[in-house]
Amino acid sequence: MHLYKKEPERRDIELARNSVSALNFELKKEFGNLKDPKMILWAGDFHLHQIEPYQKEIDRKYEKIDCSRQLELCLEEINTLQVEPLAVILGGDITDNSFRGEWMEFRRLIEKTGFNKITIPLFGNHEHTYSMDAKEMDLIWRDMGISSWTRIEDPNEYFYSVVFGDYKLIILDTVSSNGNMMSDAQRSFLRDEVIDSSHNILIFQHKHIMPALNWLDEGIFRDKGMVDIIDSSEKVLGVFSGHTHKSSLWNYRDKVYGSFPAVCYGIGDKTGWGGIILDQEKIVKIFIKDICTESYDDCAGFRLQQGSFKFLESEDFEKSPLLNPEFWCRKAE
Numbered sequence: 001m002h003l004y005k006k007e008p009e010r011r012d013i014e015l016a017r018n019s020v021s022a023l024n025f026e027l028k029k030e031f032g033n034l035k036d037p038k039m040i041l042w043a044g045d046f047h048l049h050q051i052e053p054y055q056k057e058i059d060r061k062y063e064k065i066d067c068s069r070q071l072e073l074c075l076e077e078i079n080t081l082q083v084e085p086l087a088v089i090l091g092g093d094i095t096d097n098s099f100r101g102e103w104m105e106f107r108r109l110i111e112k113t114g115f116n117k118i119t120i121p122l123f124g125n126h127e128h129t130y131s132m133d134a135k136e137m138d139l140i141w142r143d144m145g146i147s148s149w150t151r152i153e154d155p156n157e158y159f160y161s162v163v164f165g166d167y168k169l170i171i172l173d174t175v176s177s178n179g180n181m182m183s184d185a186q187r188s189f190l191r192d193e194v195i196d197s198s199h200n201i202l203i204f205q206h207k208h209i210m211p212a213l214n215w216l217d218e219g220i221f222r223d224k225g226m227v228d229i230i231d232s233s234e235k236v237l238g239v240f241s242g243h244t245h246k247s248s249l250w251n252y253r254d255k256v257y258g259s260f261p262a263v264c265y266g267i268g269d270k271t272g273w274g275g276i277i278l279d280q281e282k283i284v285k286i287f288i289k290d291i292c293t294e295s296y297d298d299c300a301g302f303r304l305q306q307g308s309f310k311f312l313e314s315e316d317f318e319k320s321p322l323l324n325p326e327f328w329c330r331k332a333e
Helices: 010-018 021-032 067-079 100-113 134-144 184-194 215-219 224-231
Strands: 037-043 087-091 119-122 160-164 167-171 200-204 236-241 248-252 255-259 272-279 282-290 294-297 301-304 309-311
Touching: 010 067, 021 037, 021 272, 021 282, 021 309, 037 067, 037 167, 067 100, 067 272, 087 236, 100 134, 119 167, 167 184, 184 200, 184 224, 236 272, 236 282, 255 282
Parallel strands: 037 087, 087 119, 167 200, 200 236, 236 255
Antiparallel strands: 037 272, 160 167, 248 255, 272 282, 282 309, 294 301
16 A cells, blocks of 8 residues: 555445445344443544645655545445444544644545544544644634534643433543653543543543553553542443554453554554444443455554454453553452
8 A cells, every 4th residue: 555545446435335234234133132222433543644745754654554545444334334323432543643734634534425423532642743732723623623523722631521311421631741641630530520420431542551462552551540530430331442553352340441443554453443332321242343445454464354343352351460460459359
């Protein structure tokens, strides 16, 4: 693949859209067995570039990947879902440097695909490559024209919450303000949002706080204060992230911790997107869907993906030798 040189043809789009049929069948069957089913989708790690000429030297891996093509096919697949999601979480690293042209490339693809789902953005480390000017980001947000996006007060730490019926979605920013820990302001926000909440809570952030078993675990988000807040509430159902470019799923203290795959390229995994199925205050199932296209895995090189999907099975983190007792603890026997 080459940057901006391989836009999908009609046949590519048809294959991607047709690959969703098996997932649609399974979702219809799954929802038929539930009393009050809801679904939230995740698509992240787009690493979009603006239209050439580019503003800085291209990283070596982006000479192999057409990030816009990957996202376009991802959006076409989500458009084909027959179950309407509450929202689509845009899981960070939407852009590669948070340049205006990169955000405008996202808008171009939204318009090109006719994508009309409710989207909820969060910031990843690539949105924090450079210090962002609040006025400039506010102008970008206005130019994006997406009504569901919460306005930015401080682009260098973008966190907020939204409510959909019985569910509160808490959007955190894993910018490293103090090592791999959140700021005092953001931790206070999280505590206030969690304590005495009448809503069932799902937390979304870019960096993962549990291992995904690739080299990005070196930068895992270690904040014991955050873990203690999560543990203090029975209303928190799960914590979900991206960043790893690899899927993983853990169960810890009756809560789910998941990482979703990346749209642009994998690191020991296929490219894709995923979803969370909810019913009556519980997470029922979590699935991932491979994008039906030629994709790139930083470990294995190019691969042709057939667009398959699977439900993830969680591992018990308390029984894992990866549990770091400085941040986590096992239940007393």
